[in-house]
Amino acid sequence: MKTILRYILYTLLLVLIETVICILLFEVELLFAKYEVDQWQIGKAVRNGIQINMVRFIFYYLFYAVPLYFLVNKIIWKRRLIQIAFFNCILYIGISLLYCGVFPGAFEFLSADFFYFLILATFLSPFVLGRKVQQKLLNSM
Numbered sequence: 651m652k653t654i655l656r657y658i659l660y661t662l663l664l665v666l667i668e669t670v671i672c673i674l675l676f677e678v679e680l681l682f683a684k685y686e687v688d689q690w691q692i693g694k695a696v697r698n699g700i701q702i703n704m705v706r707f708i709f710y711y712l713f714y715a716v717p718l719y720f721l722v723n724k725i726i727w728k729r730r731l732i733q734i735a736f737f738n739c740i741l742y743i744g745i746s747l748l749y750c751g752v753f754p755g756a757f758e759f760l761s762a763d764f765f766y767f768l769i770l771a772t773f774l775s776p777f778v779l780g781r782k783v784q785q786k787l788l789n790s791m
Contacts (some may be wrong), residue, residue: 661715664738664775665707671771672764672777673699679763702764713745734776742772 676695718734718741727733745766750756759765 657716657719660779661711661718663779664772665703665711667775667778668771669699669703669770671774672703672767675699675767675770676764679767700765706768709749710742710745713748714741717741731776735773738776739769739773743769752753 676699680695689718718737721737721741722730722734725733746759750760
């Protein structure tokens with residue numbers, strides 16, 4: 651039971667870090683926009699980053715957490731952070747493609763810029779979260 655709680659905490663921390671990375675990517679996108687950035691648009695980037703990740707948490711988390719747990723614990727690579735980043739990213743892309751197969755109108759989602767921001771965020775989040783947190787939470791399982 652203790653290992654499952656640690657794993658849930660680790661995946662929730664990954665989701666939180668992914669939200670922060672998405673907000674930063676939206677902010678950077680606004681800096682390169684053709685129009686002038688004002689305070690309202692920066693708040694819009696924060697709101698969009700939080701909303702997208704909350705929807706993702708609601709609809710993806712159950713389909714994401716269980717396979718990631720088994721992939722991380724059953725297949726052990728030499729470099730755990732790269733393994734977690736790879737499986738984290740692959741599961742996000744796979745679940746997105748699954749949703750596109752179930753909901754035919756969802757293919758527009760694959761061409762949106764935030765989809766690629768989320769891919770980058772899911773890959774980078776284990777590295778940002780850090781090796782120390784990963785060792786404390788996952789290696790003790």
